[in-house]
Amino acid sequence: EPEVTQTPSHQVTQMGQEVILRCVPISNHLYFYWYRQILGQKVEFLVSFYNNEISEKSEIFDDQFSVERPDGSNFTLKIRSTKLEDSAMYFCASSSSGQTYEQYFGPGTRLTVT
């Protein structure tokens, strides 16, 4: 069964460093998403991406964040200058349409900022 993959599974970085989280969505999907979950808190939407541009973003997704689809398979989330409060689990998802219940999620990347 096709699945969304994410790398790395755990990333440790120092405050102020740039990180790139990588996702490989399901191959025929057109819509891509990033979510995050700070430990013990809710899963929060960050950004959605369709047709090579951001289609929607939350207030969390400020200028420190960017997304890119550098080739036909990868979808990346970059955090330019990490802060302690960026420590969280980051989930990538993809879907073939914009319908919520068709989103397929990856296993997540745990980001720890020290």
Place this chain on the structure above:
Amino acid sequence: GNSVTQMEGPVTLSEEAFLTINCTYTATGYPSLFWYVQYPGEGLQLLLKATKADDKGSNKGFEATYRKETTSFHLEKGSVQVSDSAVYFCALSDRSGGSYIPTFGRGTSLIVHP
């Protein structure tokens, strides 16, 4: 705005016990409701959904009924198994704002002992 409230975990049960995980919501429009499950090391998977009042979503022995009058969508299973141990997320999607982006609860961890 929209919000989802789930019961605090972890919920610890013995195999074959009855499970209820409470979920209540507030929404500005008429939402669709979902339960997602996350098994250890894996991404969130859609478990079941309901799109209108009194609908019952069901899958793998789990059920949840959309109760508009009590704004609830409680997850139930008559007899849990060790393999049901996972984190369960309640979520809603309200298209009234023109977006399908879901609002998630914090997740409830279920631990089932043999």
